[in-house]
Amino acid sequence: MNGQSHNDNDRDEVLARRIGRLREEGRPLASDPELADDPLVQALLAFEAGTAPDVVPERQERLWQAIQARMREPSADRRPLRRLPVGRSIWYRAAAVVLVLVAAGLGWWLYLGRETPHHLVASAGATQQVYTAPDTSRITLRPHSRLYLVAASETSLQYRLEGEAYFDVTYRPERRFQVLSGPVRVTVLGTRFDVRTWSGVEVFLEEGQVQLEGPHGQQQVLAAGQRSRLTADGRLTAPEPAPAETYLDWMRGRLTFTREPAARVTAELAHHFGVRIELPEPHASQQLSGTLLLDSLAPALQDLGRVLEGRFVEVAPGHYRFEDDAVR
Template sequence: MKLKKYLGKLWRADYPASLPGEAEASWERFAAKAFDNKPVKVFRMKPYWKHFAAAAAAVVLLVVSLQLVIDARSGPDFLSVENTGKTIRVVTLPDRSVISLLPGSRLQYAENFRQNRTLNLDGEAYFEVTKKEGAPFRVTSGRTTTTVLGTSFNVKSRVDGSTEVALYEGRVKMEVEGMEQDWKLSPGELFIFNGTGPEVVPFNTRRGGTPLYIDFEKAPLAEIAAYIKDVYGYTVTGDPAIFSERMTMRVRRNEPLDNILKTITDIYDMGSSTDTLRNKIELFIIRPSTKK
């Protein structure tokens, strides 16, 4: 081999001329190991590629079949309504039921809602349901399902999985996933489910209930400002002395924010400016002019 001869020449040249015998012996030992003349074994791969191809085809077929099953079970298309604003959004459903959707809330219902009056709520909303014989109205929220025929009620679901349902008119039946019992509410009753056991209490015996109206009885303006922040998402600022003023007023749950501000500013002869980009409302006292 040309390579063997070339390496042998370099090997011998590297040794001193006084040791020709040692150079040759050293090269022979190296060449015997490096250039073994034993035949090289050739391993042929068995035709497993046919099995791999069959397996790949089976996987593709499984994926296609699974997609067909998913498509077949997906049912009718669902519509989604989300309130990303800072005020209550009023939604009229195809059956003329009216929903007051609070900020940060979302509901979903099927396109064939007239035949399938079932929707899912994430957040809080007030419902005024149109009565329709043979077509019950259902609201699922977390693990709870509210079934009605024609009524007014409020549903509030929290991120911790708890749900509150307040009934104002008519009757509703409450069901909880995994529980055989159901609960029938009368007007003025609040159903509370916190993940362990349901509870039914009157509106006015539990703080944090969801009545149709919010009553402020000689409440400091700071308390009303906190309500505006919680429900509408606007921070109310102004002279600290303003927030010690007290007032009595009744606010409907879906009351437009502008109406609340007008009531406050009219009573105390104040002005207001709203920054919609920063979600801030500034209240200021209108001082009478001293010019004559």
């Protein structure tokens, strides 16, 4: 029995670190086919969505007190993690994974989720979906994206995004409109902007003005035509001009890119079509400019493969790998 528990704990820790990497990149858990069907991942999603079975309040409070204590400890002085006993219930395993995430410095997203309960209000499958907010704002979800309502009142309307969406906000000075994307908070001071989380958090402002707040309290304001990205160390880049088509052409059924690494192009294709795409170096770093139609995956991969002098082969359902013509 002890050996089995040890194996479960090791598997949970590996799983937790994979989940942490996805969250750092701002990608939804469902974007990794190997994680999507895992019962523990489903349990964590239920925790995050607020649909998990009720937990005794005293036990829940002790758990979150432990998490907060771990988060306050300096990283250099953290003690070895004391895992919760692994029983038959998947929910106790989920709690153990939460603590592993915190010990690895990746638990902030679950902690913040507790502070701001949320409810799924719109989800896009293989096609775009348009959601109309209570204040008549229109939100266009990119395929394989989700929108959660965090809070709604007469003075505040707050959403959380997984994936990518274009926001056309009906600006009302008396009612604050905010979007949470990973650890970044976007407060609307104007009207139209795009937010993506599938390959790190990025915000592009088409029209108006938005204020961004990063995980370390860093704040900045975007003007029309500017973008900002969240770096790997949790800092927001300085606002910089960006071509609008790079962020908005997906709504017109195409992918436009200018001097972008091929890895970013494949990451965007992977999110848009809900698949996994492997592209090794040196091809992943190759700078590309051009346009791909998003009508279907096969011709898009075929066109991209030609540019990279190779082809993409489906090695498993929904899993594609690049093969170099010179190697075959």
